[in-house]
Amino acid sequence: MQIGFLTIDWIDILDILLVAFLLYQVYKLIQGSIANKVFFGYIFIYAVYLVAKALGMELLSAILGQFMNVGVLALLIIFQQEIRRFLMMLGRSTSIRENTILKKFYTPKVAKESITSIQSILEATKVMATSHTGALIVIEREDDLKKFIESGDIIDAEISKRLILNIFHKNTPLHDGAIIIKDGRLAAARCMLPVSESGTISPALGFRHRAAFGMSEQTDAAIIVVSEEKGEISFINHGGIFRNMSVNDLEAKLTDYLLKV
Numbered sequence: 500m501q502i503g504f505l506t507i508d509w510i511d512i513l514d515i516l517l518v519a520f521l522l523y524q525v526y527k528l529i530q531g532s533i534a535n536k537v538f539f540g541y542i543f544i545y546a547v548y549l550v551a552k553a554l555g556m557e558l559l560s561a562i563l564g565q566f567m568n569v570g571v572l573a574l575l576i577i578f579q580q581e582i583r584r585f586l587m588m589l590g591r592s593t594s595i596r597e598n599t600i601l602k603k604f605y606t607p608k609v610a611k612e613s614i615t616s617i618q619s620i621l622e623a624t625k626v627m628a629t630s631h632t633g634a635l636i637v638i639e640r641e642d643d644l645k646k647f648i649e650s651g652d653i654i655d656a657e658i659s660k661r662l663i664l665n666i667f668h669k670n671t672p673l674h675d676g677a678i679i680i681k682d683g684r685l686a687a688a689r690c691m692l693p694v695s696e697s698g699t700i701s702p703a704l705g706f707r708h709r710a711a712f713g714m715s716e717q718t719d720a721a722i723i724v725v726s727e728e729k730g731e732i733s734f735i736n737h738g739g740i741f742r743n744m745s746v747n748d749l750e751a752k753l754t755d756y757l758l759k760v
C-alpha cells in the first residue's frame with residue numbers, strides 16, 4: 500500500500516497495532532500515578548526525536564537520541580513499582596488460580612485456617628468501629644507476606660477478640676501500623692505497609708487507607724480498615740475498596756474473598 504511517500508505493508512500495520520496495544524496497557528497500569536506525567540513527557544520527547552530524525556535535523560536528533568538511550572535506564576528506575584506490579588499481574592494471571600481447568604482441582608491453602616479466625620476479627624472490628632479506634636488488619640491469602648510481617652513485631656499467637664482490641668487500643672506500644680493474620684494466627688503487629696501513590700484515592704482518606712491500598716496493589720491480601728475519625732469500616736483488596744460496611748456485609752465479603760479460588 501502506498502500513502503504519499505510512505506510504503507506500508509501488513510507487517511507495519513501489525514507493528515503499529517501491537518505498539519498501540521502495549522502503550523494502552525502501560526497507560527492503564529500507570530493511570531492516576533505520578534509516573535503518568537513522566538510517561539507522557541517521555542512519549543513527547545520521543546515524538547520530537549522521531550520528527551527531528553525524519554527531517555534530518557542531525558544535531559537535535561543526536562542530542563535527543565542520547566537522551567533516549569539514558570532515558571531507558573531512567574525509566575526502569577522511575578517505573579520500578581509499575582514494572583513490579585505488571586510482572587506480578589502476569590505471574591498471577593498465569594497461576595493455577597486463574598486457570599479455569601486447574602482451578603477445579605485446587606483448594607486455596609489459607610482459606611480454612613483464616614475462616615476459623617474470622618469471627619474474632621469481626622467481633623473486634625465491631626467494637627473498634629463503635630469506639631472509633633483506628634485499626635488496620637491484613638489477612639494473608641496466596642501471596643507471601645513474610646517481608647511485611649518481618650517489618651513489625653512478631654507475635655505468632657492464637658487470634659482472639661481481646662488480643663486484637665488490646666493491640667489497637669490507643670496509647671499502647673503496639674497500636675501503630677498493621678496486624679497481619681497468617682494461617683489463622685496473628686503473625687505480627689506494628690507492621691509497615693507500602694503507601695500507595697495512586698492519584699485516584701479520595702483525598703478524604705489518610706495514610707491508614709493509603710497503606711491499605713498500597714498493600715492491595717502489591718499483594719492479594721484481604722485488608723480491613725477501621726477509621727479512627729469516622730468509625731467507618733472498609734474492606735480493601737486488589738479489586739478495590741468497599742466503604743462504610745456493616746459487620747454483616749464485611750463477613751460476607753471476607754468469607755467470599757478468602758474462599759475464592
Ligand SMILES: Nc1ncnc2c1ncn2[C@@H]1O[C@H](COP(=O)(O)OP(=O)(O)OP(=O)(O)O)[C@@H](O)[C@H]1O
Binds near residue numbers: 633676691693726
Ligand atoms: N505505611 C503504613 N503502614 C502501616 N500503618 C500505617 C501506615 N501509614 C499510616 N499507618 C497507620 O495509620 C495511622 C494514621 O492514620 P491517618 O489518620 O493518617 O489515616 P486515615 O486513613 O485518615 O484514617 P482515620 O480515618 O483512622 O484517621 C498511623 O497512626 C498508623 O497506625
